[in-house]
Amino acid sequence: MGTSTTALKGAGPVTGSRSFIAKLRDGDEIARLITLVFAASVVLITAALVLELWVNSALPRQKFGLHFFATSVWDPIMDQYGALPFIYGTMVTSAVALLIAVPLGIGAAIFLAELAPPRVSDTLQFFIDLLAAVPSVIYGLLGVFIVVPIMRTMIYPALNKPFGYLPIFKGPSYGVGFMTAGIVLAIMVIPYIISVSREVLLSVPRDQREAALALGSTRWESTWKVVVPFAKTGIMGSIFLALARALGETMAVTMVIGNTPKIAASLFAPGYSIAAVIANEFTEATGDLYLQSLIALGLVLFLLTFVLNGLARILIVVTTQKGSEVGG
């Protein structure tokens, strides 16, 4: 008797409504409620975070409006705050990072997906995944003690002497600066490009490759002209993911960027990024406008990474679905 009622209860939705107390006696309902509470708390926490950011950045919105994004003065004494130097610094360092990481990353992904035998590919991917796990403060540590001196003694002379007339290579070398931060960021985001691009390339159906080869193309031509374009959107997605990671990176950047809120054309100049200025100035921002301007910067960063992550996800899903649809 007990068994059959239990089996009936567990089988599906019960018709008719029971009282709440009756429902509570049902173990399943309790389980549902408990897990519901925890799931809802995730939504709650996220909503609270977004709300806090929005509410606590009201002052600069009121005072500066959209001008906040167009001004480049950051003066705590005069209580004037403009986001431009930090947005600029974040963009430039991320751009440098991608310029270095994308070719390397896609190249490595092609090797892992197309050329390497499966076991070699999996082993190398394992190591690349470990690279992604290295904490950012360690990248900062290496940045300060390895990349900065290399920048000063090798990279700067190599680029400044022959190309010093170009605005991006002008000016003195500090060791720290946009380019140094970009290089450190590049190392940090390569694993993301490699692992996602590799997955995406692996999902390209075999007959695409085989068709190209059958038509007489070389291995490289079939890869570069057929497989990669097929996986193009997914690779784009991996780049967006990498970009989102680079934008939000704090510690490694603040240790090597020079912490100067100025916009400069030269890549060797010191700069600042959104995450770095928050890390440096948040605990000491006296005055509500100062503090809220920093939070407003945090909100900007959050929105940027949010959009990029969303786009990335869509692109990656679209590509892998395309692969399974087209068949093979």
Next chain:
Amino acid sequence: MKRFTGFAVGVLALCAIVLADNALLINGAGATFPYPIYSKWFDVYHTKNPNFQFNYQSVGSGAGIKQVTEGTVDFGATDGPMNDDQLKAFQDKHNGTGILHFPTVLGAAVPTYNVEGVSAPLNFTPDALAGIFLGKITKWNDPAIAGANKGVSLRATDIVVVHRSDGSGTSFIWTDYLSKVSEEWKSKVNKGTSVNWPVGLGGKGNEGVTGLIKQTPNSIGYVELIYAVQNNIPYGAVKNSSGNMVKADLASVSAAAAAAAKAMPDDFRVSITDAPGKNAYPISSFTWLLIPQKFQDTGKRDAIKGFLTWMLNEGQNSVEALTYAKLPKEVVEKEKKAISNIQ
């Protein structure tokens, strides 16, 4: 699953028991300027009084002022005294009770540099320093610098300026001095713990600035004297208001405080940059502990009062070893009386 929960609860309970509170922890945060002497003091004081642990975090004067105002730390520390707005902000947040400044030591902000081939102390005129930090003097062999340093060969290399990236009392001392000696600096940049620096790299804390200067050739920055000494980087002499080139040391810093010591205001907030006196080092300063006037926790209050008394008596004996100057006697006496203001 059950086993895991049981394990976790057990560990937590164990932690709570084993690491149960034995000593009273008093938290402070603020200036990096006096950090070497504070960390030494708190270490020695803890050995003498194991019941008290003073945890001081060197995060910059700006953060010290902010966090003591928010109440997240029990005391603060700054080399730039709180201005009236900040004092009012504290009172607003603490039901009208105020915050007191207690000078601890005298120190100096020195121009320290890393110039290839130069190990001798350079001489700097006020105009040279202002020009460098304004970004108008860009090469080491500029006449403003070379003029005061005949006999030193300076090359036409670019000057890399280093300043603080965090809210800093040392910055306050430096910009306070520059505002006094340069009209242009005063109108363009003015003084404060966080200013809009015309040029330069930002380092975090006195530690960060020292680190940057050590690693960056042809750089110049400002740090508290002990940081230059402990790290063996050269620092220069500055021309004072009497026209003498003075290097920072115990005598010249004490000389700078001599006049102010006799006329010390009751709240101890005073600036001694560009002080009169022919041997005075022009970029000297007191540094203060910020103690709230009222404490809810009587244990903490008594601990802090005890520390302050010790600091004014025995603590002063260890400051000179770290190149800070002792407080003038008049100031010490005045402070001892002021301790009773803490309730």
Next chain:
Amino acid sequence: MMSGRLRWRKFVSNFMLAMTGVCAFVSVLVLFFILGYLVFNGGTSINWDFFTKLPKPVGEAGGGMSNAIVGSGKILLLASLFGVPIGFLGGIYLAEFSGKGMASVVRYAADLLNGVPSIVIGIFAYSLVVLPFKHFSAYAGAFALGMMMIPITLRSTEEFLKSVPRMLREGAMALGASKWKTIATVIVPAAYRGIMTAILLALARVAGETAPLLFTAFGNRFESHGWSQPTATLPVMIYTYAVSPYEDWHRQAWAAGLVLLGLVLIINILARTILSRGIAVPRS
């Protein structure tokens, strides 16, 4: 008989493919370089003192990071106790109980939370936990790190639960088990490996986070007792020591970096080995 054009194309092909090999090789080499450099610089500084002594006053050589090691351990433990149950039980809800609407909302929120830059999480934790209670604390740091563990745990739990074969589910139900009993005794154990992996990976990820701890755990010269005191942690110590000018501190920063990296890598390797030995589950 190859024409010149074909020879060229073949050459380009071999060259470019070799280049991709170089790219892969270089990328993997970076990892070993990092490890090697840390071992070289930090290895000699890892001694008994490092693990057992407190830091010395500024400028004096010697001392260790015992408080930071314990502090990191405490905060990570608390962070797991906060983040894992939420992620785990939330994942169960998504996989077993929820309707489509609620599920997408929860997933969306988790994805959002996952993308929040860690410094912003620090801001949130400061406003929510530090300010109202008026002190920096271990639990503020744990709150921030725990929040970061939630999305990974949630999504992975959901995926691994969903991938448990229908056979197992239906078998249990046929034997008369109620839904929650099925979940607790059959489905979760079946997905256990994957979920464990995800938790370990989440732990490894937050173990290295520095930014959120700057405004929450702050720092402590001494051992922190209990959970409501400011706490020293390994990543923050590394940061502080690395940007300082003291050679001795640099030495200790390398040692701490090695310890931290070693910890993170061991957790990662452990997690991935657990996964690879388990039931075939889809890659996340």
